[in-house]
Amino acid sequence: MNLQAICHIPKSNYAYPYKENELHIRLRTAKDDVDQVEIIHGIKYDWKNNERHVMKKILTDEFYDYYQYNIICEDSRIGYYFGLTKGEKKLYYTELGFADKFNDDFAYCYFFQYPYINKVDVHKEPSWVQEAIFYQIFVERFFNGDVKNSPPDLTPWDADPDPKSFYGGDLKGIIDKLDYLKDLGINGIYLTPIFQSPSNHKYDTVNYFEIDNYFGDKEVFGELVQRAHDRGIRIVLDAVFNHCSNLFEPFLDAVEKGRESKYWEWFFIEDYPVKMDPPNYKTFGHVAYMPKLNTANPELKEYLLSAIRYWTTEYNIDGWRLDVSDEIDHLFWRDFRRVVKEINEEAVIIGENWHNALPWLMGDQFDSVMNYQVTKLSQDFFARSEISARSFEKGLSSLLIRYPDQVNEAMLNLLDSHDTERFLYTCQGRKEKLKNAAAFLFGYIGMPCTYYGTEIGMTGNYDPGCRKGFDWNQEHWDMELYQYYKKLISIRKKEKALQYGDITFLSTDSLFVMKREYNKECIYILINQREDVADYNLPKSSFEYNYVKELLSES
């Protein structure tokens, strides 16, 4: 046995409460290295009645096998350790290491423990995330529904954007197109920022309490939420709290008054006078027009949280996406969660973390993050054909084991966004690759999110190319792609196994194969990334099911 490969970490993605009475325990071993893994667990104050169970191998990646066992427990004060068998060899793995024999008299000193599942510590996702199908709208480029509030000097809708272009897209435009979205089948919209801001992207906020004039006003926003809700569509807004605009009033005040300004501590300004080039204050990236906010400052914190309170309460929105969430302090996010969930326990909180986000996803901060790691893998496998189906599933396995199950169920899975090139662009226009990737995404665990226009065949390079105006001239649409997306969405909405099912990877040399299973229903997603035809024999056990039906077939 490769003992050095064996890993369990208490109170982490390897040991977490799924519910108040359900504890998930995972163990990692080297790949194909161990015949059987057992868990021995018991109530720590009643250890003599401990139980022994075989753990299930749930995932495998390049180097490791991962095992899981879900303990259903009335008394959640749990001790546990592991039994590993390879041929004749049998070893125990405890918090103190490995041993051939285990002295149960000293169990308390040895075992791993989950000391208590306190209900408030359980990471509870909103109840609707597994049925969610999201659509991301870059507001300025979706539809101009009210020409009266358009900015001057509009770029023609069908011209290519530059970083400063304005096209006039607005909230009324989204209202006008809600029936389109309803018909497409999505049931959640993530809007890029809508608050007052001088830019087209509005990631540099000037006023957190006002809708941007070019986008509309509070009335039209209220109407948007209401009408979306009428159609069963949830609305998630973008919270940009890492930084603001250099035209944000408090920043202007600090620039003007220096240390006398009561807002001086809202920012990280080194010296007076404040300089812009280069900035003598902290910024997002090196962008002078985006001063970093000091979210640890109590007044600023209360100001930002009151904005969150305002929009969540008054407009009954369904959640927040958090811009540059990994650069803001954890204390801020914990208070943020408290504020949001007290108003609406069913609101979702989605971070923008491009890297391993476990420290934000243990139940005290976010529900989910934008799953750019799946984006990257999808680019590598589907768009660029750089990795094999087996490598792709190994990559996915590494990501799935990284987070608790309830986090995987709530991840925002995307192929592209306003911060990537369009997926079809990465595919070099090869639509069949996008279709394969989309079939994967709608079959995968987590919330699929479609970036506006990807469903009609829009393409474009990294910003600004990925931010073109939505082409409403249906004659320009790839209708076949559009119908395919509608079909995928309708299947996802209908099939509980795709929403709630356990996932198993079964790829072959030529096919990516993923099985979703729920309540005796089982769906196989078979995807061929090669040019030639590939066969796949459904495992015999599948025929224990009453019928086999083809949900979708493309060639």
Added chain:
Amino acid sequence: MNLQAICHIPKSNYAYPYKENELHIRLRTAKDDVDQVEIIHGIKYDWKNNERHVMKKILTDEFYDYYQYNIICEDSRIGYYFGLTKGEKKLYYTELGFADKFNDDFAYCYFFQYPYINKVDVHKEPSWVQEAIFYQIFVERFFNGDVKNSPPDLTPWDADPDPKSFYGGDLKGIIDKLDYLKDLGINGIYLTPIFQSPSNHKYDTVNYFEIDNYFGDKEVFGELVQRAHDRGIRIVLDAVFNHCSNLFEPFLDAVEKGRESKYWEWFFIEDYPVKMDPPNYKTFGHVAYMPKLNTANPELKEYLLSAIRYWTTEYNIDGWRLDVSDEIDHLFWRDFRRVVKEINEEAVIIGENWHNALPWLMGDQFDSVMNYQVTKLSQDFFARSEISARSFEKGLSSLLIRYPDQVNEAMLNLLDSHDTERFLYTCQGRKEKLKNAAAFLFGYIGMPCTYYGTEIGMTGNYDPGCRKGFDWNQEHWDMELYQYYKKLISIRKKEKALQYGDITFLSTDSLFVMKREYNKECIYILINQREDVADYNLPKSSFEYNYVKELLSES
């Protein structure tokens, strides 16, 4: 290379800010498996100017080597990955796995990142912990300073205790003996609970706002803190918030009024009427007289935190030890920390966690825990001679790598307590074993804590044997042991290297050897657990120092 052994976890004990401008990065490899480990790190928005440094091997345990590099950074938005060399073989290790080549153009997708060091997220220990020398007093058994407040039916001071004995020890008794403690040399006292409670141990609180009548009153407690402070001795109190006494007024109210009681939700009562045998409410362990508190209930939480506020503010105490801290919810502890640190940033927070406590020690909850894992290792090595010096240092290494450096510096290290057998008892009375263990403890990183009476040779089995009355008849003392303790304490207080030094283990087959090094001073702690004499040649490099002095020698 054993790639499966290699481990790095972002934002954990493997990557944590030590200061606002100092990031500690650790990497684990299989033992003796890699020739060199390098870290490549850079500012993520300015990646092209990245730097490459060799990491230092800091610790080794049974299976692994551990490397560390401390990044000093003005801009803390850091990306990093690792370079591993073994013979001709060179590999890179990134968040996405291993690669022979690393494409720097895609660095952002690959590297591990520490996204930002926000000052409020940095785990800041109280400035005094590295100079702290603690003494634990079980109040009822230290000294009866005021016979007027003694309970009736006292057990004679020198009789063996049973679980219900009362001896009359009190706060006045501690005041009376402050000069003894000052002379011994300690500078911190951890008191077991002092609030109103029917038991002798007082871990079942009846009133969180009153001193127990048998222990004294607020005036005498205020005097104790004042007089201790006058002598440079800090006072840490015991916070028992997991459970209370069944005589706690709110519990009695719930018992009487059932669901009508406004305190019903302060507990976990299943049904009305409330039954004690067996209890139909949640308890600590299975102890009916200790009902578990629902620390998530907002009113109870505010009640308990107001008690914390009261004692911390009004009596200027220096910290809290937290009973059964691992069974209370994390939200409670985060608010607890906020309350305590807002009053006194220099107050210490010490959990009672017997197992891996990292999830409580990342800066948002505790500063420290009682280091019962070091107790266990010390029992195995010093008291029971069950493991070798090398095994002992491997065990210590596993523990040191488990936590960030600032946590190791603040750990409460102990040989025994009111919850263990006395160390001398575990040694079967062999004093030289206790002396070796004490020499280790006072040389080790963290706050050494002496359980009352261990320094004079008190012995006794697990509770109640470990809770005898302190024997103030000096004729009964082991004066040689007592002088030895005084010597150890005085050396610890004098030598900065023992307080602040880096630690290196250098054990041989026959000797436990530990080096502490600080500011060009270097102290070797050599401990022989065997019967025969052992030699040790100080490494040549030691003679680069100006002089070598023997601080302590025993044979």
